[in-house]
Amino acid sequence: MAATEETIEDVSALEKYKYGFVTDVESELAPKGLNEDIIRFISAKKDEPEWMLEWRLEAYRRWLEMTEPKWAMVNYPEIDFQDLYYYAAPKSDDDRPETLDDVDPELLVTYEKLGIPLREQELLAGVKNVAVDAVFDSVSVVTTFKEKLAEAGVIFCPISEALQTHPELVKKYLGTVVPVTDNFYATLNSAVFSDGSFVYIPPGVRCPMELSTYFRINEAKTGQFERTLIIADKGSYVSYLEGCTAPMRDENQLHAAVVELVALEDAEIKYSTVQNWFPGDENGKGGIYNFVTKRGDCREANAKISWTQVETGSAVTWKYPSCILRGDNTSGEFYSIAITNNYQQADTGTKMIHLGRNTKSRIISKGISAGKAQSTYRGLVNVHPKAANARNYTQCDSLLIGDTCGAHTVPYIESRNAGAQIEHEATTSKLSDEQLFYCRQRGIGEEEAVALLVNGFCKDVLQELPMEFAVEAQKLVAISLEGSVG
């Protein structure tokens, strides 16, 4: 290349927009690919403080040195991280359907089966001009919620908003449970996270409501790299429900969320998830890759963290909601139902890290596989030498429907304290033809019978869900397994 041409190119490059692509901050979509400029763009879009940008950039630099983990029992084509979009503004009203008639009828059928009220269906489907407030007719429930929460001093807002209004709290806790360099996907999330929720419960406050109904109807715009931070200050309590039984579609295939929970002295956090992302079709085409890092830190004495999850969606799930039992007398719980059908794959479980004295953990996992699906429970119980009187109970049950699916259980137990009591029970069974016939002889149709039997199998976990969602979750179990027999 001639020197002159080179100079011309250099000069024109300098003239390019400083974020490295020809668009301005008003743009609704960053171009594909990931580099420092994209991260600057995301941060600028959200008008973040300087330290947040630095934090993201640091994460990005570390991420460049990391490799994708391959140890999970899941198979998927190589992801080209430069072929993804990392920023897209929420859909404008113009792209939204006019009425429910414009919505995919298959989606509506599922809403119907779940018993979701019409107005709420419109909201979930993103129908134009349906505002959250309008969903609950005359009374604006949302406004009431906001007032009640404010009265109690609870902070509950998008994390992007918290960065503006309570930067000191975010700065103090962000990344303290899941460090920036924790793992490939968490590090990626740290660099590019889109949005998510921020919750702070002040000392001694029992959050006056389940943070669920509100959340469910506000959730649509969280994006693919969700970041959630919940802090329960001393002596406080909060129950939080994430997700939705209604099927969620998304054009972004890769989802890598991070959730951090911090429970201080005597505080309790109950975190429930219903995950129903698009699992792909019955031939395994499409579907979301869900690589999530969720961890709770019982940072001070007597804290308690409980995870409950119902995982029915996504093509590939990689998820281990964990508890660090740091304070003395802390306890961690993990209740899980993971349903895989067709070509779905799930590698999920938990980690219970016992550091403090008299720490307790309880793991109840129910895995159901049907079709050609593969489901793996992977769990770690780790007892530190100083964790005197640590106790763990693990029960891990797998149910197979048909003979082309698989269930795997991979427990890791690392105890470095001879006084620890660790119990592990595991069963694998097949949905029995006899049970099925028994139900059918009583007049219960085949699919309903499967749903009944599977819901029975999952009961120990279902009863941990907040009441309002337990019923919907039961229906979801049924819908997820449609077509799995016969």
Added chain:
Amino acid sequence: MLEIKGLRAEVDGKEILQGLSLSMKAGEVHAIMGPNGSGKSTLSYVLSGRDGYDVTGGSMTFQGKDITALDPEERAAMGMFLGFQYPLEIPGVPTMTFLRTALNAQRKARGDEEMDAPTFLRLAREKAKLLNVSNEMLKRPLNVGFSGGEKKRNEILQMALLEPTLAILDETDSGLDIDALKVVAEGVNALRSPERSMLVITHYQRLLDYIVPDHVHVLANGRIIKSGDKSLAHELEKNGYDQFLTDAA
């Protein structure tokens, strides 16, 4: 009510029913007796439509309708009930939930309104009381940890709630002591009516002292080889099956 003609059926390619014929009218109680391996349980499964029990010949009509191609749940909705020899355990599903699901599934299939929870609860408690089934038992997962007697009483409770037109009772007496047998038999007798037929399958005559049949049939080698009234049962008790088997051969 039930008309079986020359019925042939096989399991895993082995022919078990070899031209069985039986005719039952509404309100009648028929007993089927026979030695082990004669096809008694197979008959109950073939009638109720269990997968893997394939009809290869003959016909069976229930309430005037050929039921050969119907699913088990369709036959149930038509009013067919099978009391299992070994009732299945369904972990995690409370007995009450199971019963209501079954009743409403049948009502729905017949185009009737589903029964609401309070009405059902009242009905179930009332029927349960008659069968010595406690409220506590109704809350427990279906048959899980139930004793043999509890399981059988629970079967009869299901029958009482579902009100079938044809009840097939497969070895309902097996595993019961005499007191439990009496309770179960009383429950069954209370359900006898001019609209309801019963097919009582048993190995021993003992049950028939309590549930007195109108007709008794001897099943051997997949066929009914002898029919008679209740005295036939006594004869069998006294002389065993051998005489009929040799006669039939």
